[in-house]
Amino acid sequence: MRIPYQQMKQEFERVLKKFGFSPADAELCARLFAGASLDGVYSHGLNRFPLFIKYIRQGWVKVGAKPERLHAFGPLEQWHGHLGPGNLNAYHSMQRAMELAATHGIGCVALGHTNHWMRAGSYGWQAAEQGFVGICWTNTIPNMPAWGGTRPRLGNNPLVVGIPRQGGHIVLDMAMSQFSYGKLNALKLAGEQLPVVGGYDQAGQLTTDPAAILESWRPLPIGFWKGAGLSLVLDVLAALLSGGKAAWQIGEKPIEYALSQVFIAIDPTKLATDWQASVEGVIQNLVEEEGEGVFYPGQRSLRTRTENLEKGIPVEKQYWEQVQQM
Amino acid sequence: MRIPYQQMKQEFERVLKKFGFSPADAELCARLFAGASLDGVYSHGLNRFPLFIKYIRQGWVKVGAKPERLHAFGPLEQWHGHLGPGNLNAYHSMQRAMELAATHGIGCVALGHTNHWMRAGSYGWQAAEQGFVGICWTNTIPNMPAWGGTRPRLGNNPLVVGIPRQGGHIVLDMAMSQFSYGKLNALKLAGEQLPVVGGYDQAGQLTTDPAAILESWRPLPIGFWKGAGLSLVLDVLAALLSGGKAAWQIGEKPIEYALSQVFIAIDPTKLATDWQASVEGVIQNLVEEEGEGVFYPGQRSLRTRTENLEKGIPVEKQYWEQVQQM
Secondary structure, three states, rough: EEOOOHHHHHHHHHHHHHHHOHHHHHHHHHHHHHHHOOOOOOOHHHHHHHHHHHHOOOOOOOOOOOOOOEEOOOOOOOOEEOOOOHHHHHHHHHHHHHHHHHHOOOOEEEEEEEEOOOOOOHHHHHHHOOOEEEEEEEEOOOOOEOOOOOOEEOOOOOOOOEEEOOOOOOOEEEOEEEOOOOHHHHHHOOOOOOOOOEOOOOOOEEEOOOOHHHHHHHHHHHEOOOHHHHHHHHHHHHHHHHHHOOOOHHHOOOOOEEEEEEEEEEEEHHHOOOOHHHHHHHHHEEEEEHHHOOOOOOOOHHHHHHHHHOOOOOEEEEHHHHHHOO | EEHHHOOOOOOHHHHHHHOOHHHHHHHHHHHHHHHHHHOOOHHHHHHHHHHHHHHOOOOOOOOOOOEEEEEEEOOEEEEEEEOHHHHHHHHHHHHHHHHHOOOOOOEEEEEEEEEOOOOOOHHHHHHHHOOOOOOOOOOOOOOEOOOOOEEEEEOOOOOOEEEOOOOOOHHHHEEEEEHHHHHHHHHHHOOOOOOOEEEOOOOEEOOOHHHHHHOOOOOOOOOOHHHHHHHHHHHHHHHHHHOOOHHHHOOOOOOOOOOEEEEEEEOOHHOOOOOOHOOOHHHHHHHHHHHHHHOOOOOHHHHHHHHHHHHOOEEOHHHHHHHHOO
């Protein structure tokens, strides 16, 4: 079953307005949700929308709340998210980082007390589409043990880098866990194994069995000890720059909210060199010489987007019906 | 065999002056080399020094060359390294990024046409010791295939994050490969296997055999496809921001030189929040609750430093004698 992008977006808009979003907020929020599904990130598009609405109903996500600037020092700013819708807060923060970069060459907006930003990559695409380099990350609820530990203590802290490029933007969107819980669940349901080890079983052995990892709550960080270290410093940076909560504090609450995020933008037109040629050189070297088996980050999202724009977005009926009934 | 830190540093200084370094340059360069060994990074301290001198003799590293600012736009600057000593250029660039951060809150120095910076972590410690957050990375010669590819096309592009902390700075220093070639060689010589898979053998199978990976030239990126993507964007950013070479261009030369690097500093004293409490909270949560098996990034370097300052730095006799005879 496929639904046209515009139809999906309009349906989200309708529901969001019903829950008190202003027309402009509803349009942007719907665009971000539908855009995630359009690019193939179904887990943070349509499939996530019902949970987002549930969090609004429960009061974890505050519909009319707007981010507020607490402090500014030139291109470095601290903002308070007031627990507003995470994707609107994040979008606003990346826009602000770009404004700062347009003035100062580089801009950094740290946002505390916000909510889950849904598809991380959205804000990399946002920056790249406006001609900016965008680097951003978020912390999360603790969902991965530290290296050598056994209890969840690190977030999977997705990191995004967006780089503008005429033939298709480069957008890296990666969590610090080797596999998401969503992926583990999907493979468990399908009765499949992971392609590479993804965590520990209850006995402390590395395994490719998603069910065993879901039982132990010990998924692997990327690169074992390395990703664990990177996850930790991303969390520390997000908390210290925003003044908001670190993962261990987020974990004190029953659900994941009041997150900390960092948005850095760089305006490459403020450089004196031919930055577009630099970018293009790397991509040409990678793609042309290797052929079809190799992709640059963002390339497959763009392919999926093109296909889904043409044929409609594949949807799981249960989620689509749930939204229609809202 | 152990050598006191001061003795090692003085020996390096003596040799560097002989090769034309000014007294100040010799002191700093010797401090960075001896500091790497002091912290246990022997591969980029004493053990690397003879190769550094060889590159000076061969003219790849230009002794008196100083980095030159090509362009400035507020806190964003582009510098040309003129193929000077890589650790001096990198140290200078992080200092400059901190100067910019002291003025603007955040500073970014991109450096092209420089040389191998030796121990990556040095510049994270440098920033943290002066009370700044420091983020830096370098590109390298291509030494890892892209995900899905078979020929070396990505650099291992070490990434460093330094965060000041009173009880011991947080310093993450990680290359994008799961294991360095140095580590693979050491384990091969010792007849040992890797603790986890580290690359492919000639038949394209994942393996823990370091010899097989050294034959295939196909080491694994951290997190498989994820680290490959991160390596790529770090390379693109280094090249586009500096205007210098990307990995594929560095790979056109017989040896690794004319690298591109990025140095970002943030002055946390320009924030309005209690950033020290943020940092300390994360570390206390991690270390106190987990006990001895868990370390924060930088913790073990500090332990090694303390031990090596007291007992002397362990040296491999061959390297030490080589330097003494210079």
